Amino acid sequence: MALLSIKNLSIGYQTKAGMLKAVDNISFELERGRPLGFVGESGCGKTTIGMTLMGLLPGNAHILGGSIGFQNQDLIQLNEDQWRRVRGKEIAMIFQAAMNALNPVMRVDEQVIEAIVTHTPDISPADLDKRINELFDLVEIPRVRMKDFPHEYSGGMKQRVIIAMALACNPKLIIADEPTTALDVIVQDQILKEIKAIQKAMNTGLIFISHDIAVVASVCKDICVMYGGQIVETGTREEVFRNPRHPYTKALLGSYLSLDNELTVVIPDMRETPDLTLESGCCRFAVNCKTCSSACKAEVPQWIDISGSHKALCCDETIIRNSHE
Amino acid sequence: MRNQTYILGKLVEITIIFFVIMTALFFLFRLSPGDPISKVADPMLTPEDMRYIIEQMGLDKPIWEQYVIYLKNFFTGNFGVSFHYGEPVFKIIRERLGWTVLLFTSSTILAAFAGVFLGKIAAWNKGSRLDNVLSISALVCYTLFIPWFALLLLWVFGFKLGLFPLGGILSPELWVGNASWFVRMLDILHHMLLPLMTLFVIHLGSYLLLMRSSMLSVLREDYIITARAKGLSERVIRNKHAAKNAALPVVTSVGLSLAFSINGGALTEQIFTWPGIGRELIFAVSNNDYPLAQACFLLIALVVCWPIWLWIFSMPIWIRGLPIEPQGMVLE
Numbered sequence: 001m002a003l004l005s006i007k008n009l010s011i012g013y014q015t016k017a018g019m020l021k022a023v024d025n026i027s028f029e030l031e032r033g034r035p036l037g038f039v040g041e042s043g044c045g046k047t048t049i050g051m052t053l054m055g056l057l058p059g060n061a062h063i064l065g066g067s068i069g070f071q072n073q074d075l076i077q078l079n080e081d082q083w084r085r086v087r088g089k090e091i092a093m094i095f096q097a098a099m100n101a102l103n104p105v106m107r108v109d110e111q112v113i114e115a116i117v118t119h120t121p122d123i124s125p126a127d128l129d130k131r132i133n134e135l136f137d138l139v140e141i142p143r144v145r146m147k148d149f150p151h152e153y154s155g156g157m158k159q160r161v162i163i164a165m166a167l168a169c170n171p172k173l174i175i176a177d178e179p180t181t182a183l184d185v186i187v188q189d190q191i192l193k194e195i196k197a198i199q200k201a202m203n204t205g206l207i208f209i210s211h212d213i214a215v216v217a218s219v220c221k222d223i224c225v226m227y228g229g230q231i232v233e234t235g236t237r238e239e240v241f242r243n244p245r246h247p248y249t250k251a252l253l254g255s256y257l258s259l260d261n262e263l264t265v266v267i268p269d270m271r272e273t274p275d276l277t278l279e280s281g282c283c284r285f286a287v288n289c290k291t292c293s294s295a296c297k298a299e300v301p302q303w304i305d306i307s308g309s310h311k312a313l314c315c316d317e318t319i320i321r322n323s324h325e
Numbered sequence: 326m327r328n329q330t331y332i333l334g335k336l337v338e339i340t341i342i343f344f345v346i347m348t349a350l351f352f353l354f355r356l357s358p359g360d361p362i363s364k365v366a367d368p369m370l371t372p373e374d375m376r377y378i379i380e381q382m383g384l385d386k387p388i389w390e391q392y393v394i395y396l397k398n399f400f401t402g403n404f405g406v407s408f409h410y411g412e413p414v415f416k417i418i419r420e421r422l423g424w425t426v427l428l429f430t431s432s433t434i435l436a437a438f439a440g441v442f443l444g445k446i447a448a449w450n451k452g453s454r455l456d457n458v459l460s461i462s463a464l465v466c467y468t469l470f471i472p473w474f475a476l477l478l479l480w481v482f483g484f485k486l487g488l489f490p491l492g493g494i495l496s497p498e499l500w501v502g503n504a505s506w507f508v509r510m511l512d513i514l515h516h517m518l519l520p521l522m523t524l525f526v527i528h529l530g531s532y533l534l535l536m537r538s539s540m541l542s543v544l545r546e547d548y549i550i551t552a553r554a555k556g557l558s559e560r561v562i563r564n565k566h567a568a569k570n571a572a573l574p575v576v577t578s579v580g581l582s583l584a585f586s587i588n589g590g591a592l593t594e595q596i597f598t599w600p601g602i603g604r605e606l607i608f609a610v611s612n613n614d615y616p617l618a619q620a621c622f623l624l625i626a627l628v629v630c631w632p633i634w635l636w637i638f639s640m641p642i643w644i645r646g647l648p649i650e651p652q653g654m655v656l657e
């Protein structure tokens with residue numbers, strides 16, 4: 001049985017412009033040994049999915065429908081108390097902005113200890129000590145630096161602490177939301193290797209979020225490509241990488257980062273931002289799609305199977321089927 | 326090593342600042358209208374005292390010579406003798422300082438604690454009725470006109486209801502006689518309550534508003550989400566993670582307001598005839614009592630620089646020992 005199984009999940013943000021459907025009718029399953037990657041440009045709803053899985057959506061967010069099956073329960077039904085027991089213990093998250101993710105007035109080790117003690121209040125001091133040392137060894141931070149304050153750490157070390165914190169209670173599922181975006185390439189590479197190694201060693205479930213499809217492909221076996229709150233193509237990394245079918249995936253593979261290292265992906269000839277206030281189910285990519293026909297704007301896109309695990313969301317079956325060059 | 330250079334630089338800076346302040350003080354008072362010698366001619370002083378004062382300050386000499394004498398006196402720790410009291414300025418200040426510190430420090434610290442506590446609650450319940458009531462009350466406190474409020478308190482509680490004395494620090498009957506220290510202390514507290522209340526209310530508003538806005542911005546920080554993601558309870562997040570960070574600007578602000586303790590409470594001291602430095606300062610300035618006024622102003626300058634002193638002498642302790650963000654202590 002899948003560790004996590006999400007069905008028809010929709011999430012909206014109440015804004016002045018109306019209900020912003022940041023996540024629109026997405027479904028996926030996650031197995032323990034198969035890290036799943038989410039890739040897509042800034043604003044496509046990746047963090048929103050992560051926050052939903054942590055029960056940490058902001059006040060103006062509403063779950064419009066769907067279910068999140070995790071260990072025989074539907075996470076959507078949980079109350080705040082039950083959520084607290086899931087957070088950190090069952091599901092942990094590594095956040096996007098590592099630079100400010102640590103409390104500046106607390107020593108680093110205290111912050112990790114806190115994560116353990118909250119969920120195992122009766123742990124003995126000796127066990128706690130052992131566990132802390134284990135965790136810092138695991139993320140390769142020298143023990144002498146454990147008692148430092150966060151500002152004495154480099155960005156890479158902070159990110160490692162965040163990882164240690166996420167691992168503290170041996171969670172069954174880890175959500176890594178752009179864990180390396182703020183780091184330089186070399187540190188990024190080390191951290192990615194660490195995440196992969198830890199995932200393998202502990203056999204946890206891993207959802208890996210990034211705007212960089214190359215990074216996602218290096219960590220994950222399966223990939224979901226997102227656009228405007230929808231998953232538009234999903235498959236194994238080989239399928240998606242070697243044989244992209246959806247017009248957006250193709251554009252993404254041909255894209256590059258803008259020079260000022262903005263998170264936005266610059267894609268040739270993609271000027272429009274998707275309209276998230278659109279009715280649920282419509283093709284969000286139609287505004288930018290070069291192969292778009294008039295039918296696309298009226299019809300509801302369907303999942304088109306390419307092979308067993310590989311499928312794409314489109315109104316026009318022929319585009320998907322014949323697009324392999 | 327960089328730190329040592331830095332500290333040395335700071336010390337030089339402070340020395341220069343003091344020199345400038347002292348020079349300014351000297352000339353400002355000499356510029357003010359009125360002839361000092363006639364001021365010295367206080368009928369309460371004996372001719373010997375007067376001659377002594379005139380000689381000591383060189384009041385009969387040209388002004389630049391007076392300036393040199395003034396600097397020399399200062400560096401030998403001689404602050405001179407008050408024109409009015411005929412007593413060493415140093416002694417007068419020492420007596421008054423304690424009362425000011427007692428009144429101002431206790432009211433500031435009480436206000437800071439109350440402000441942090443209430444501001445935390447207001448921010449945590451942002452937009453609720455409680456928040457509105459607290460914020461508006463804080464705004465009212467903040468904009469109160471001190472003399473008006475002090476007089477109001479005095480009129481209602483002191484005069485109409487007769488619950489508190491109208492001024493001073495000790496009831497006349499306790500000046501003499503042999504009341505125990507405990508009775509005296511209670512009596513002082515009794516006298517202190519109204520001025521304390523005044524200063525407390527005045528400060529409370531600004532601390533509450535400061536804490537509220539600081540807390541609101543801290544609650545948007547990423548580390549608050551991290552704390553939530555660990556599964557911590559809301560109470561722990563509020564008190565341990567948010568409030569501690571949010572209180573930092575309040576701590577800084579308390580520090581700065583302590584620096585203004587000497588003149589900051591002057592009006593209140595005046596109204597409640599509290600025998601502190603602020604009241605003495607007003608008196609000295611309006612009576613051309615140069616030595617006393619100069620010493621008071623120097624003291625203010627000294628105290629205003631206190632964060633620098635603190636920074637220089639205790640930096641290592643601050644960084645390692647206190648539950649407060651070390652970065653917050655780096656001045657500049």
Ligand SMILES: Nc1ncnc2c1ncn2[C@@H]1O[C@H](COP(=O)(O)OP(=O)(O)OP(=O)(O)O)[C@@H](O)[C@H]1O
Pocket residue numbers: 013014015020022041042043044045046047048049058060096211263276
């Ligand atoms: N609190 C909020 N209120 C209103 N709209 C929001 C809120 N948070 C996010 N959104 C909107 O929801 C959409 C998805 O946001 P999300 O943060 O999930 O994107 P993302 O894919 O994580 O982007 P990035 O790569 O920049 O992190 C965006 O269009 C964003 O503007």
Ligand SMILES: [Mg+2]
Pocket residue numbers: 046047048096177
């Ligand atoms: Mg994001």
